[in-house]
Amino acid sequence: MEIEILYEDPHLIVCVKPPKVPSQGDPTGDADMLTLLKEHLKKEYPKVKNPYLGLVHRLDRPVGGVMVFAKTKEANGFLSKQMQDKSFQKKYLVVACGKPEQTQGELKDFLLKLSSVNMSKVVETGTKNSKEAILEYEVLKTIKDEQYGQLSLMKINLKTGRHHQIRVQLAYSGLGIWGDNKYNKAFVKNKEWTQIALWSTELSFIHPKTKKRLVYTSIPEEVLPFSLFTNIL
Secondary structure (H helix, E strand, C coil): CCCEEEEECCCEEEEEECCCCCCCCCCCCCCCHHHHHHHHHHHHCCCCCCCCCEECCCCCCCCEEEEEEECCHHHHHHHHHHHHHCCCEEEEEEEEECCCCCCEEEEEEEEEEEHHHCEEEEECCCCCCCEEEEEEEEEEEEEEECCCEEEEEEEEEECCCCCCHHHHHHHHCCCCECCCCCCCHHHHCCCCCCCCCEEEEEEEEECCCCCCEEEEECCCCCCCCHHHHCCCC
């Protein structure tokens, strides 16, 4: 499998993760991003027997879009620190079922991870082991679909990085993501597989060596249902 590389230097690799490919190895044994990119490095640098590759952040397996990986331990530490201090910025595109009352806003909830079923849920403030989840959204356009009714193309600015955060928060607010068979009731009983309409569209971070801010983007223009909105993507 060929991975689209957006940028590469001695410190990091920015690439586009295809949907259905795990960010790292899992019990399925399917090809994952870490393994695929290590194969790329071995091919590009045959003298290096075991190249270093650090997982800076993750995307859920069904989600596609832009990711960054560190090629040195120093770069990994530098980028990971940005994740902690919120200077590492992540934006997503989603197609949600429904239309928000406001064209832009902020969602704040407390999420509790349910490891036994690989899901999360919104809980009351102060619930033991819960974590605050914050995201900002902007509605780019809403259209009418014959099967699913109103569909809204939204840009999400993720302020925190919680388990299944965007999927949980949007579903809780009545805006389940198109194709999400975990949290969107319209798709939970769907017998046919559908690609979740959630895409990592932009990453912004400080380069570990040059200290300059870099921005990389990926637009799923040909992926359904994003393709319904091609006139504004």
